[in-house]
Amino acid sequence: MARKASPVGPHIHSLIEDARIDLVRAVLAVREGDNEPDFGLPTAIPDPSDEEMAHGFRQNLLQILSKFDADELRPAEQRSRRVLALAEGKGIDSLTAITEQQLDDEQSLEFDRQPDPLCKSIWAFLNVRQTFEDAESFHFARKFRDYGKLYDAFEVELEKAVNLNSGSIDEAALAAKITSVLQLKTACTVKALDLPATAAHPASIMLIVRHGGPLSSVHDHRDDGRRGTIYYRPPNEATLIYTPAIRQIEVCADSPVVRQGVAGSFAEEALGHDVSQKPLTWKRYNLSRFRSSLRLDLPRISGYEITDARVLEAEIRLGSWSRKLLLKVAADDDIEEVADRYLKPNNIFRRADGFSRVGIAVTYNRIGDDKVRTLNITISGSKSCNLQSNKDPDERNLGFALLDAWGILSAFKQIEPTDLRGIFPQLVMLHDRTEDDVSGEYLRELGLDPDRMIQGGLLDRRGRQDIVLIDDDDMGGEAEVKPSSTEGMSRVVGAFGKDGGLRPTSDLEMYEINREWLHETVVGLLKPMLNKTAAQVLDPDLSLLGSMRIDGADVPIYFARRLHDLKTISRLDQLMRARNAAGVGIVLSAGNDGPGYLGPNLVVPVSGCMSTGADDLLLSRDALELAYRTNRSLARGGATPQVLRSGTQSATLHIPGKTSLALTGADQITIFERLVAAEKAGSPDVQVKQLMDGLGSRSPQQAFRKETWDSIRDVYIGAGAKRGYWRLLVDAQPAEDVAEAPVEEPV
Incomplete structure (x- = not known):
């Protein structure tokens, strides 16, 4: 039996969950008219630092508000939405920008004392309302610029209409589905809420999907002055809105993979739609057709008679995004004829780098209705179209049908x-x-x-x-x-x-x-070869995939790219040496150029271990196991000190018992080759003049970046017995036994 939908809206929910309890109570107690109810909120507020008491107070607020109708709660819901809008993303930037201009010194001090963006937003709403409203206007004016990067709209083709509200959605089952599809490592939560119809939008359902992001870390300066590392999993959130009247799913999240995964999971679990048979339509706008012609035909759309359709404005890029040309004509002009007349027969629109804006005017009437109507469609770039903000759902459907018929609206099709x-x-x-x-x-x-x-x-x-x-x-x-x-x-x-x-x-x-999508695709294809998956982005060019079982041990598997770049090699080597407690691992390299080792890990180019079998494994397990067994001892330092070159500008230093060190650049390689030679000759100390002979600098430190030098000084290279001498440091415990500095547990 479906549970009764809660009348408490999503923004009130979010405010009660996240804001300081005294400020929550103050916002909810605001009444901006006699027709608004008095919720009878408790006046005694417990100590906000007492988590148990604060949690109970929040639950009590939800219980009190749930006794009121949605209509009675709507003003509070709208106020909560406004407060949250200026506390999230660029909202707080907008609020801060306006407060810096309008608040006096005393107010500015009080604003700055607020502990987080949400508290700042609430304080501004309660104490400087006009400033708050000015910040809202500023925020809304700038928000559309970034909208496309976080937003996708999908259409779902249902064989039969589904009568759906938030109470009929199995939140636990949907959360499990999303967790499986996105391969999340931590629990995912789903909250479904009803959005009543407004003058601008039909009734909809909102889902708030909260999930953990990839493990990350920050350096922590402790009370004793020592530096440690805190590992944490950042909270991520995706918002989905489903509008049954137009069968459209809208998703806002910072990852395209999350957007598609959440939309597909909702379609399958809540709507009973088989995404594998009928993929969701992913709205993208392709304006390249206007290179060949600016004229539009009159397609047949069921229920409508299209009497005229013409382009009234077209804006193109001229070589770069900063140079644009706009041609705009009157409603009775033929833009194609105007372009040919004034821009010559082979006009510039036909060789445009790309269209940044196209405006279309459509004249039509509905079948059985003799009233002549007009519809204006404006497309900006590949994602933005004014149809989404059109208040009339019939006009929205007509507009999208026309764009589809003209080949402008393209559909996402998942590659098999x-x-x-x-x-x-x-x-x-x-x-x-x-x-x-x-x-x-x-x-x-x-x-x-x-x-x-x-x-x-x-x-x-x-x-x-x-x-x-x-x-x-x-x-x-x-x-x-x-x-x-x-x-x-x-x-x-x-x-x-x-x-x-x-x-x-x-x-x-x-x-x-599309870097994010391509990375997720490549990593997803590699996962079947792993015994354990543990997706973690360590660096924009390095990810931990999981582990393989080799010789009874779990061997970490990483994926790296851009190892042809010396700066990337140096940065990733330093990062991997800091992770030496993980043991010897395998770094799968996207390219063939680069070092043979990164920290205590051997580097294996993907192209060198491709599987020839008929199974789903893209890489050969046997090839990886052979590479691991063959090179494991060198990754641990080998038997004798040596420098192994992997190119003119790349090499690896191996010292028994130490993590391998990647060397980048001829100077670094030459310095350690001379130190290794001196060590093997029995005279380890090398005078700095001899060590740097022909290298154009006076000190080995100048061949390294500061952070790299700090990490290798007194570990791989150290001062000799006499002043002005350097030597290779060879005495160390085995790499697998090196104790790692204690770190905090993930939070």
Whole structure:
């Protein structure tokens, strides 16, 4: 039997859960009209520092408010929403910016005394209302700029309508589903709430999904002056709104993987929709069709008669985001004709880098109704469209149907796992790139279909190159891209107008890699080979995947990229040496260039251990086990001191009993090669003049970054017996026995 839905709204819930209890009580006690009820809240407030008493007070508030109708609670819900809006994300930045301009010295001091953003927002609401309202206006004016990065809208095709409210949603089952889909390591909670219809939006259901993020850490300065590390799992939150009238799921979260996973889980668990058979439609807007024509046909839409549809404005980028050209015409003008007349037959719209804004006017009437109506549609970029804020659900449905018919609204189509496994090596190469932008030519060389990658969420279309590099001395290196009379081809013009021939236009298209989605995809394909999974982002270029069972031990498995970059190598080596208590592990490298070791871990390029079997494992367990057994002793330091080169600028120092040290740059390599040679010759002390001979500096410290030098001084290199001498430090206990500084438990 479905439980009765609580009348307490989501924002009141959040305020009661998170704010200091005295401030919560003050906000809820506010009455801005005689028609608002007096909730009869308790006047005796316990000590906020007493967690048990504070928790009981919060529960008592919820119990008192639950006795009132939703209509009676609506003013308090709206006030709570406003307070929370200025305490989250950039809301507190907006509030702070306005208070700095408007508050006097005494008020500013009181505002700064508040312990956290939520308390600051509540204090401003209670004490400086006009300033609070000014900050709201400022926040709303800027919020749309960042909206697209955190927001996705999906449409779900249901065979039959589902009568749904928050009380009919099994929160525990949905939480379990989301936990499984997102492979979360900690419990996930789901709170379902009803959103009543407003003048702008139909009745909806809101889900608040709270889950733990990847393990992270911060340095902690302790009372005794020593520095430690606190490991914690940051709280993440996703908000989902389902509107039954238009069968639309909207999700706001900071990760595209979370957005899709939460939306799909809700569709399956709450709506009974088989996502594998009918994937959710992921709304994206592709404006490239307007390169060939600015005219629109009149499609047939059930229930409507479309009498006219035309583009009234089009804005394009000219080589960069900072240069734009806007063409805007009157309602009775033909924008195509105007563009050809004033911008010449081969007008600039046909070779635009990309469209940043298109405005469309539609004239229509509903079948059986002779009233002529108009609908204005404005699309900005790949995610933003004004239809979402249209108050009329019928007009929203009509607008999206028209965009679909014109090929502007594109749908997300999850790439099948078998297809992803087939292009896994190419995905790894793409992920190893330093730049986020990639050309169509590079994708063609990799054998990847850009359109399919965009539909799968791995790429976004950016624009078109206007300058290319030509590998021809006669062309002068750089050449300009010009339109040609041949369809699908562009002309290349070098210095002094020299003709460089034709190139496929598709090769000149530019795309942006969706890093988060690509990383999740690559890591997800690697997980089947693990015995234990433990997704943890240690660095933007290094992740802990879990462990494999080798010779009866759990061997940590990591995934690293950009090991062709010397700064990345140095940073990750220092990080991995700090984690030596984990034992010898395997770092899977996205590229083939780089060191053979990072800290106490051997580096194995992914391309060198690909599986040839027919199972789902992309990497060969046998190859990884062989590499581990062969190189484990060197990862622990080997039998004798030595420097092993893995390139002209990269090498690894091995000292028995010590964690391996990655060396980057010719100077670092030369310094330790000389120290190792002196150690083996029986005269370990090397005069600094001899040590630095030919290196252009006077001290070995100058060859290292400060943080790296601090981590190796008196560990791998130390002062000799005489002043002005350096030596290799070789006496140490085995790496696997090195005691790690105690750390706090994760919180």
